[in-house]
Amino acid sequence: MSAVAVRHAAVAYAGRTVLRDVTLDVGDGQVVAVLGANGSGKSTLIRTILGLVPLAGGEIDLFGTPQRRFREWARIGYVPQRMGAGGGVPATVGEVVASGRLARRGIFRPARAADREAVRAALEDVGLLDRIGDPVATLSGGQQQRTLIARALAGRPDLLVLDEPTAGVDAASQEAFAAALARFGERGGTILLVAHELGPLEPLIDKAVVVHDGRIAYEGAVPEPAGHHAGPGHDHVHPHAEPERSRICVAPTDRMPANP
Ligand SMILES: Nc1ncnc2c1ncn2[C@@H]1O[C@H](COP(=O)(O)OP(=O)(O)OP(=O)(O)O)[C@@H](O)[C@H]1O
Numbered sequence: 001m002s003a004v005a006v007r008h009a010a011v012a013y014a015g016r017t018v019l020r021d022v023t024l025d026v027g028d029g030q031v032v033a034v035l036g037a038n039g040s041g042k043s044t045l046i047r048t049i050l051g052l053v054p055l056a057g058g059e060i061d062l063f064g065t066p067q068r069r070f071r072e073w074a075r076i077g078y079v080p081q082r083m084g085a086g087g088g089v090p091a092t093v094g095e096v097v098a099s100g101r102l103a104r105r106g107i108f109r110p111a112r113a114a115d116r117e118a119v120r121a122a123l124e125d126v127g128l129l130d131r132i133g134d135p136v137a138t139l140s141g142g143q144q145q146r147t148l149i150a151r152a153l154a155g156r157p158d159l160l161v162l163d164e165p166t167a168g169v170d171a172a173s174q175e176a177f178a179a180a181l182a183r184f185g186e187r188g189g190t191i192l193l194v195a196h197e198l199g200p201l202e203p204l205i206d207k208a209v210v211v212h213d214g215r216i217a218y219e220g221a222v223p224e225p226a227g228h229h230a231g232p233g234h235d236h237v238h239p240h241a242e243p244e245r246s247r248i249c250v251a252p253t254d255r256m257p258a259n260p
Pocket residue numbers: 013014018036037038039040041042043044045
C-alpha cells in the first residue's frame with residue numbers, strides 16, 4: 001500500500017496554477033525526497049498532500065483512503081519550513097515536544113507515562129534529551145529544528161513530512177537529523193521530505209522527485225548535483241534565472257520519463 005498517492009493533481013493560488021498534472025507515489029516505508037528550485041512548487045505539493053492547500057484537480061489518497069475522507073491525521077507528523085520553535089514563547093524543549101502528543105492523547109486528558117516516555121524517546125532520537133528542561137529560546141537554530149522533529153516523532157507517526165528540515169542548519173544538527181530519520185525509517189516509518197540539498201540525508205533516500213515549474217520533471221535515483229549550486233554551503237535563497245534554474249533542477253528526463 002502507498003502512504004501517499006497523488007494522481008494528476010493541480011493546484012492554483014488565486015487562479016494562478018502552480019502545480020499541474022502531478023502524479024506521485026510514496027510507498028509504505030519509503031523515503032522520498034522532493035527536490036527543485038525556489039518557487040518550483042515543492043512546499044505547495046506537500047501542503048496539498050496534508051490538506052492545507054485545496055486541490056484544483058486530481059486526487060490524493062492517504063494510506064489508501066481518499067484525502068477528503070481521511071481522519072487519521074495523528075498518523076502523520078509534519079515539520080513545516082523554517083518555523084522557529086522558540087518564537088518568544090518561554091516553553092521548554094520538553095513542553096514543545098510534548099505538544100506533539102496532543103493529537104494522540106486528546107487535549108483534556110493529562111499526560112500519562114506513555115506520553116512522557118514518547119517525549120523522552122523522541123528527544124533521545126534527535127540527541128537533545130539533556131536539554132529537556134531548557135527554554136527553547138536558549139537553543140541554537142539547528143537544535144530548535146531538532147526539537148521540532150522530536151515533536152513530530154513524539155506523536156509516533158507512520159508518515160513524517162518535512163519541509164526543508166536541514167536548511168540553514170549546522171553540520172552537527174544535520175547529522176543528528178539524518179540519524180533520527182534513519183532510525184525512524186528502520187522502525188518502518190515513511191518519510192516525505194522537501195530539500196534543496198540532501199547532505200547527510202542522501203544515503204537514506206529511496207526515491208527523488210524533481211519539481212520544475214509546477215510539474216514533476218524527474219523521478220528516480222537521487223540525481224547528480226549540477227555544479228556548485230548543488231554543493232554544500234550554497235544556500236538557495238535567491239531566485240534563479242530560467243537557464244540556471246534548469247541546470248539546478250537536474251532533470252535528466254532523457255534517462256527516465258516522469259510518471260510514465
Ligand atoms: N499562499 C500563497 N499564495 C499565493 N502564491 C503562493 C502561495 N504560496 C506559494 N505561492 C507561489 O506558488 C509558487 C510555488 O511556491 P512554493 O512555496 O510551493 O515553492 P517551493 O518550491 O517550495 O519554493 P521554496 O524552495 O522557495 O520554498 C511560487 O510561485 C510561490 O510564489
